[in-house]
Amino acid sequence: MSFGKGCHLHLIDGSAFIFRAYHALPPLTRKSDGLPIGAVAGFCNMLHRYVEGNTGPDAPTHVAVIFDYSGKSFRNEMYDLYKANRPPAPEDLVPQFPLTRDATRAFNIACKEVEGFEADDIIATLAHQARDAGGRCTIISSDKDLMQLVGGGVEMLDAMKNKRIDVDGVREKFGVGPERVVDVQALAGDSVDNVPGAPGIGIKTAALLINEFGDLESLLDRAEEIKQPKRRQTLIEKRDQIELSKRLAQLDCEMELDFSLEDLEVQEPEADTLLGFLGEMEFRTLLKRVADQLGVEAPAIAEPSAAEGAGSSEELAPIDPDAYECVRDASALESWIAQSYARGYVAVDTETNSLNEMVAELAGICLSVETGSACYVPVGHKKGANDDLFGGEELQPGQMGLNDALALLKPMLEDPSVLKIFQNAKYDCKIFKRYGIDVAPIDDTMLLSYAMHAGEHNHGMDALSERYLEHTPIPIKTLLGTGKSAITFDKVPIEDAVKYAAEDADVTLRLWKIFKQRLHSKKVTTVYETLERPLVPVLAEMEMHGIKVDRDTLSRMSNAFAQKMAGLEAELYELAGHEFNVQSPAQVGAILFEEMALEGGKKTKTGQWSTPADVLEDLAATHDFAARVLDYRQLQKLKSTYTDALQEHINKDTGRVHTSYVQTGANTGRMASSDPNLQNIPVRTEEGRRIREAFVSEQGKTLISLDYSQIELRILAHIAEIDALKEAFRDGQDIHAMTASEVFGVPMDEMTGEIRRRAKAINFGVIYGISGFGLARNLRIPRGEAQDFINRYFERFPGIRTYMDSTKEFAKEHGYVQTLFGRKIHTPEINAKGPRASFAYRAAINAPIQGTAADIIRRAMIRMPAAIKGLPMKMLLQVHDELIFEVEDDAIEDAIGAARDVMQGAAEPAVKLDVPLIVDAGRGQNWAEAH
C-alpha cells in the first residue's frame, strides 16, 4: 500500500522511550542470570501500551520506532563540543540498547537508525515525506527539538501526558510558530545538548526579539537597533556563535533514506516471535497478558536451575542438504530478501575463490531465515576444473548476474532493522565492503561462542556444529580436494555448492539461536556487546587500510642476510670438519654432542638432539661453533620469516600489507595477527629492529605509535591491591628499581643495573604465575637462589600471594577466571592431576591480568573511530599494548593527543583503576623511528 492521503504515520522517538523506561523503573535484573533488564522491561510495556491504544479512526496506518545511532553525528563536524557535556550512558544500560531494537522487531514494528544522523533527523525527513504525500504524521515524543516540524498535518504527541501538541502548543512553548522555532533555539541555546546560543538570552527574550524583527537573519542584520546595550552587544559580538547554533538546531529533513514510507506499514505481531522474545526476557506479567490477548498459551519460562543444558534444539527441522534452494533469478532472490525483512534477521554466508579477503571474488551468497531452510545464490561459478581446456573464465549457466544480485541484496544488508548473522562476520563484511556494501548490524556466532566458552574449545564452525548441533557439516575438502590438485570454490559445480554453502548458513542460524539464548545465562552479554561485536567493523577497517611496506628495503636486507649466511655456513663446515645441514637441529646436535662430545645435550621426545637457543648460548662462550649456529639461525629467521615472506604479502593493488586479526585468537582476550603476523616483527636486537624500517608512511604522512606503559604491572597492582606498587605508579617512579629496593633492601640511589634487572624479572614472573624454576632459568641463577628471591618478594608484598591463592581457588571452584570487565577465561584443566594442573594454575594467574589489559585496549580501539573522526589519521595496527596510526604531517600533535586521551581513559567508566594508565608516544617516517 503506497503512502498518501488518508494515511497516518506514527514516528516513535525510541531513545526517549528507553531513557524514560530506564529512569522510571528500579534497576531490575533478570531472575535467571542477573542481566540488567529494567529499561527493556519498561520499553516493552510502553510499546505494548502503545499498540493497545492504537484503535479507532485515528489509528496509524504506518509506524516506525526511530533510534539514535550510537557515536557521533554530522553535527559534531560542525561543532566538536556538540553534546560534549553529556555523561556516557550508564553502564548497566549499555547492553540493553541492542535489546530494545530486538524488542521493537519482536513487536513487528519497523526499527530504524542511520549512522551519522540523530533520530530527530530521520523523524524530520519522514515527517516531511508524509506531509508532502498528503498524509498525516504524529511524532510520539515530547522533545522540544522536534517542535520545528509541527504543522501541515504533522503533530506531536506527548505519550506521558497523553497530550497532543499542534501549532498552538508550539506557540505556547516557544512564543513563536514552528517555522521560527529554530530561530528561537539559535538564540536561547540548549545546555543539555551544549548548544551555545546567545549568552544571557533565554526562550522568552528570544521569542520577543524574533517576533519584533520577523526572523533571525533580520534580527542579526539590524542588531544595531536594539535598545538594551548589553543585549545589542551580545548579538553583534556572538553572531557566529548564534548562526552556528541555528545550524545545530536545524533538523535535516532531506536525508537520503534506503527505505520508504511504504515499508513502514503497520503489521500485526507474530505470536511466536513476540512471545519468544518476552519469554526469553522473562517478563512474566507482560508475557501472560500478550498471550491472553493473542488467545494462545503463554510459553513457560525456564526456571534458573534449568538454565544450563545442551541447548534447545527442540522442534528444529532436520539438517537436510537436499532441502536447500538454488536461487537463479531476481524474483526468487526478492522473495528471500522479503522474508529477511519480515523476520528482522537473516543468516548470511559468502563463498569466494580465496581465503584472502583483499583479493577474494564472490562465487555465491547464502541466506537462511528459518532453520532447515536456506538458499544459495551462485554469482561467479566458472567452468574449468573438469573441462579445463577453454572453460577457464566462462561462467556456468543458470546464475544471476553478480551486479544484479548485489543490487537487490545491498539495501537489506545495510538496513539497520535487519540483523545479519554470520560465522566470522569480519570475513564476509570485508568481502561485501569491497563490492561497496557496508553490512550492519551484525551478529557473529564465532564471537558469541568466544564470549561464552573461551578456554573450553575452539570456535570454528565445524567444531561448534559437532558440539552444539551434533551434526558434522560437509567438509569443504570433499568439494575442493586437497594439496596441489585442489580447486577454488568458484570452480565447484553449482549443484554441489548449493548443498555445502546453504548448509553453512543453516548451521549458523541454528547456532545463533542456541547461543543468543545462552548468552544471558552465561552473564557475558556485556562482554559480547561491548568488547566483541563492536570491534568487528574496527578491525575490518584497519585490515583493509593496511600499512605501506617498502619492497626495496626488504629485498636489499634479504640479499645482505644471504651473503652473511653463506659466510657463516662456510665457517661452520670448517669448524665441523665436514658439510651438514645447518638448519637441522638434529645434525647440529649430533656434531655438538657426539662429534665434539660436549656436555649438556638433551634429546626431544622423538629421540632427536635438541638444540634450543638457551643451550647454545651457554656453549657459545667457549665454542665458536655454537655461537655461529646462533648467528646463522637469527639471520635465517629474519630472512625467511620477515624480509622474504613479507614481500609476498604486499598487495599488488594497494602496495600495502593487510594483516588479518583473529579476534578469537587467544583465550585471554588478546587477538592474534596472521597472514602475515605483524605482532611479532623483531625489535629486541638491533639487526632485527631494522626490519621495521621497511614499514613506512606515505608521502606527506607520518607513523605514530602509542603504547601503554607497564600496563600489566599496573593492573596487577590494582587487582592484587598492592599499595606500594600503586603509590609507585602514581608517583611515576621506576617500578623495577622500586621493587628491587623493597625486595633486596638497596636504597634507590645505590641501585645497580644488575639488581634492577633481577627485580624486573621477578615482576614479570609474577604476572606469569611465578615458579622458582622459571625464574632461575630466566636469570640463569641456581634454583634455590631464585626461590629465595620469590620468598622475599612475597614477604614484602603479601597481597600478591593472596591474589594468587584466591585466583587459584576461584578457578578450582568455578572452572574459569575473570577480567575486570567480566570476560571469562575457562580453565578446565585446573582440577587435573600432575603437570597439566600446574600449567592451568599459572595460566589462571596470568589470564585476568593479560585479559584485563586486552579488554582495555579493545575498548580504546572501539572508541577510536569516533574520537579521531575529522582528523586526517587512520589506525593501522595493534600489537597487544600498542596502536600504530598513519597521520598527515600537519596534524601529528592533534592525532597523538586524541589517541592518547582515548587510550588513557579506556578503562572508564566501567572500571576506575587505582593506578593511572600512561601512554607513551613516538613518531617517524617508519616503524623503527616511531616505536
Add this chain to the structure above:
DNA sequence: CCTGTCACG
C-alpha cells in the same frame, strides 16, 4: 602433518 625453533607482547 607434527615438531622444534624463535619472533613478538
Add this chain to the structure above:
DNA sequence: GACGTACGTGACAGGG
C-alpha cells in the same frame, strides 16, 4: 619423592 614448569601467540623449516 620425582617430575617438569614461567603467560599468550604465528611462521617457518625439517623430516617422516
